Amino acid sequence: MKIGVFDSGLGGLVITKAFVEAMPEYDYIYYGDTMHLPYGEKTQEQILFYTIDAIKYLISQNCGLIIIACNTATSIALRYLQQRFIPTFAPDIKVLGVVIPTVEEAVLDNASRIGVLATPATVSSHIYQAELHKLKPKLEVFEFAAPKLVPAIEANDFASAKICAQEYAACFEDIDSLILGCTHYPLLKSEFRRILPKKTKVVSQDELMGVKLKDYLRRHIEIDISLSRGGKLQVLVSRMDEHYAKVASTLFPNIKIEEAK
Ligand code: DGL
Numbered sequence: 063m064k065i066g067v068f069d070s071g072l073g074g075l076v077i078t079k080a081f082v083e084a085m086p087e088y089d090y091i092y093y094g095d096t097m098h099l100p101y102g103e104k105t106q107e108q109i110l111f112y113t114i115d116a117i118k119y120l121i122s123q124n125c126g127l128i129i130i131a132c133n134t135a136t137s138i139a140l141r142y143l144q145q146r147f148i149p150t151f152a153p154d155i156k157v158l159g160v161v162i163p164t165v166e167e168a169v170l171d172n173a174s175r176i177g178v179l180a181t182p183a184t185v186s187s188h189i190y191q192a193e194l195h196k197l198k199p200k201l202e203v204f205e206f207a208a209p210k211l212v213p214a215i216e217a218n219d220f221a222s223a224k225i226c227a228q229e230y231a232a233c234f235e236d237i238d239s240l241i242l243g244c245t246h247y248p249l250l251k252s253e254f255r256r257i258l259p260k261k262t263k264v265v266s267q268d269e270l271m272g273v274k275l276k277d278y279l280r281r282h283i284e285i286d287i288s289l290s291r292g293g294k295l296q297v298l299v300s301r302m303d304e305h306y307a308k309v310a311s312t313l314f315p316n317i318k319i320e321e322a323k
Contacts, residue, residue, distance in 0.1 A: 063126025063288045064089040068116045070101040071216050072309050073246030074131030075297070076268040077160070079313050081129075084272030085279070087291040091123050093322060097301035100212045101134040102181025102244070109183060113139035114147060119322060121152050126288050128157045129275065131267075133243045134181045136161050137189040156285055160267055163274040164241060165193040168265045173238035175202045177262075179230055180243030182207040190243055206233045208244070215246045218309055224253050231257045239263040298322040 067078045071094050078092050098104070098112050113135040120128050130136045130143075136159030143157050168176055178190040185207040194201050208230045214223035227250050234240060240262055242248060248268040255264050279286040295317065297310055302321045310319050 064091050064124055064290060066090075066120035066123065066125030066128040067092045067131050068095070068113075068120060068128060068135070069093075069130075069132040069245055070095050070112075070134065071099040071212070071246070072096070072299075072306060073212070073215065073244065073249075075310060075313050076248045077129070077131040077245055077271045078295070080268045080270075080272035081275055082295060084276050087293055089290045089292045090295045091120060091125055092295065092297045093120055093123075094297075094299045094306075096299040096303065096306065099216060100181070101132065102183050102207075102212055103209065104183065106138050106183070106187075109135060109138040110142060114143070117143060117147070117157060118151075121155055126155060127285055128155065129271075130157065130159045131245050131271070133160055133245060134183045135159075137180075137184045137187040156282075158275075158278070160245065160271065161189055161193055161243075163270060164243070164265060164267055165190065165197060166274075167270045168239055168241050169194065169197045169201070171239065171263060173201070173263070175204070175237045175239075177234040177237040177240040178203065178205040178243045179208050179233075179240060179247065180205065181212065182209055184243055190241060204234055204237065206230060208247075211250070212244065212246050215249055216309075218305055220249075223250055227253045228257055234258075234262075237262055239265055241265045242267065296320070 065088050095116050101109050140159040185205045191203040194203050210226040248266045251266040297317055297319045306319050310317050
């Protein structure tokens with residue numbers, strides 16, 4: 063069994079890179095649903111539908127552990143998948159998301175005001191606020207949607223993305239931490255760190271997910287022993303576009319992206 067990683071586009075590749083760096087021995091399949099990107103602007107029904115489809119696809123590709131490396135899909139679909147879909151459709155498969163590990167990391171420092179930047183769908187779900195308050199009820203949480211960032215990053219237009227980052231960073235006042243609540247945003251983490259005051263910690267999922275998954279596998283031996291160790295990574299997308307190869311090669315030189323069949 064392989065480790066499957068799913069995102070709406072190529073943003074989740076930064077999380078995959080974190081996994082591969084922390085645990086190079088496993089076999090990974092990355093699946094980006096580029097045909098339906100961006101998820102952040104879609105309805106809950108659409109996000110749920112596409113996410114279930116992606117999970118079914120990764121299961122058909124022999125993935126035993128699947129990480130939804132997409133905050134939007136995690137916020138809308140993870141609970142349904144874990145409680146309803148997986149127990150009936152594929153009870154041996156484990157599906158995890160990115161929100162809980164991020165929230166656990168964000169509360170480690172003694173922050174009292176936490177900002178969250180995410181897609182419109184993630185912000186409307188208020189998943190970050192709810193999960194942060196479960197751990198620390200008195201936290202002040204400020205959630206803002208950044209609809210312009212994903213399209214700019216997917217188009218590899220970092221000049222526009224940096225201008226948008228400045229605009230969005232200005233929404234937050236006097237926060238102790240900023241959660242980059244979208245897997246596309248780690249590609250702009252240096253920009254956010256440059257713009258925000260020094261005291262504001264930027265919580266970037268590429269810096270925490272590797273350690274979190276490693277720790278999860280250490281605690282779940284029954285899953286760990288079912289995973290194959292061939293050190294391979296396959297990157298698949300639902301719709302191919304020539305610039306995807308360029309984006310992916312900045313993270314994984316020599317990787318060949320293929321259209322999923
Ligand atoms: N990368 C996804 C996330 O983490 C969102 C991108 C999109 O809007 O499709 O939320």
